[in-house]
Amino acid sequence: MQFTFVDDDEELRRVIEGGDFGAWRVFLHPEQRAYATRAYKGPFRLTGGAGTGKTVVLLHRARELAGDTNARIVLTTFTRTLAGMLDRDLRRLDPQLARASQLGETGILTAGIDQLAHAVRDAADPAGWEQASIDAIGWDAGRSTSLVSNGIGWDEAIFDAKPDLPGELRSPAFLESEYLQVVLPNGVITRADYFAARRPGRGVALDRAKRAQVWSVIEQFRRNARAHRRLSWAELSSVAAAYLDAYPEERPADHVLVDEAQDLTPSHWTMLRALVGEHGNDLFVAEDSHQRIYGQRVVLSRLGIKIVGRSRRLTLNYRTTQQNLRYALGVLGGGEFTDSEGSPPGRAGLPVRATRTRRARPGTSDARGAVRRAGATA
Known part of the structure; x- marks a missing residue:
């Protein structure tokens, strides 16, 4: 067995002494902190298997960007339910963070991706x-x-x-x-x-x-x-993208952070690209192609989102043992995955000889379910 020892870390102390096990959902490992705090010249992508802390980094990234009190920050994912979970964990991380109630306001707005497209339509001329x-x-x-x-x-x-x-x-x-x-x-x-x-x-x-x-x-x-x-x-997302591109002065966000990005469609990506425009720290993307539900393979560079050279993979798992993960991925053997750069996911963070999984289809026992069920039993 391997253990990671963390000394003099106030967040870890709060988790242990406070008796709040739910605080583990927002605990940031020191090795991950650089991803949450670093400045990027453009879009950044963070990948990793289930349980490696991608969402936690995303939440801390939102808090870091909120240090600019004039920033309009959008935290989104592919369903309203998951967006609600992000909102809950963000409040657990820091109840004092400035929140936005609608698109275009300063603070952090947490919303499902389709809610954003709907909000663009509601505000449009x-x-x-x-x-x-x-x-x-x-x-x-x-x-x-x-x-x-x-x-x-x-x-x-x-x-x-x-x-x-x-x-x-x-x-x-x-x-x-x-x-x-x-x-x-x-x-x-x-x-x-x-x-x-x-x-x-x-x-x-x-x-x-x-x-x-x-x-x-x-x-x-x-x-x-x-x-x-x-x-x-x-x-709706495609029309929202066309509208924002026609009226760039109405772009309603300075920073967009995306969780479970592997499930977004090309129309979602064109809308997000138009939502924030192109500048430093514009898009922060967290994904795991092994957890893709809908089988949509998207290469972001074809949609104006260039992440080459600004992509990192998390390898330390906080929830799933290697044995459980190997079992889950072994059950799903026989297919191939590509990530948002059009490349096969690396082996980092995955058991040896367990890097091939089939693409999931709606209504089937998919990769997300199998890997997350494995994590639940760890």
């Missing part, structure tokens, strides 16, 4: 928002539209368009993924735009005939959405 929606998705999706999940409408579009495609390309799952991974992040509005768009990492080649058929379904999807006045959450 109506005419500017309509123009941004035309630029992003090809029609004037004003505030009267209903927000729906990203999968709504694809069955209907396939039925209406009747594309001449093989079965695997006629599936709602493939077409939705093509829309999220290629069409929206590239601002594709026309057939010519789609024919010119690059599709790296999609796993299936499309010749011109197949692209034409796929585009016929996408056009029908948008036509139906306009008729029914509905907007998907991914489209």
Whole structure:
């Protein structure tokens, strides 16, 4: 067994003497402090397995940035529930931190990623928002539209368009993924735009005939959405990004910190990039590709977020034993992962011969669940 001894650390003393076991959720190991306090010239990415303290570093980073009383800090993740957990732990870390109640205020705002896109729409000039929606998705999706999940409408579009495609390309799952991974992040509005768009990492080649058929379904999807006045959450983020890029003086954040970043879609990333602009300490990203739920593989450099040279991996685990982690990853063997730089995750912090896991699908026993269950039994 190995032990780490910490001498003269006031936070550790508070945990032990205060009898608050929950304080472990915000305890920062001295070796991690540099990541929370250092100044970065651009986006920074922190990776590590479940239980290595990525979220704790993120919380301390938020407190560090809040030392500037004029700073507008956004702390976000991919669901409102997880955002609530971040908010709870941030209050446990420091109840005196200045908090923001809405996007654009000074202090720390904790919110789910889709809540941020919704807040941008609520604050936007109506005419500017309509123009941004035309630029992003090809029609004037004003505030009267209903927000729906990203999968709504694809069955209907396939039925209406009747594309001449093989079965695997006629599936709602493939077409939705093509829309999220290629069409929206590239601002594709026309057939010519789609024919010119690059599709790296999609796993299936499309010749011109197949692209034409796929585009016929996408056009029908948008036509139906306009008729029914509905907007998907991914489209909302894309329109929010287009609006903020058109009105850079209205960017409502100085710093954005992202937890569980492996589950965000390209539209989320383009919106976050537009939300904060490009400058020092703009984006701080915490992720673990082995815990990806939705199977979305995103390379941030393609979305204007350049993190090469500003990425570190945590290796000391506070929750999961090597034996449990090896077991969890062994169960999930057979697939491959890539991180947000498009590279396989390193071996650091993982058991030897346990670096390959399958990509998870919604509704299945996924990597996040297995690894976190292993941690719960440690």
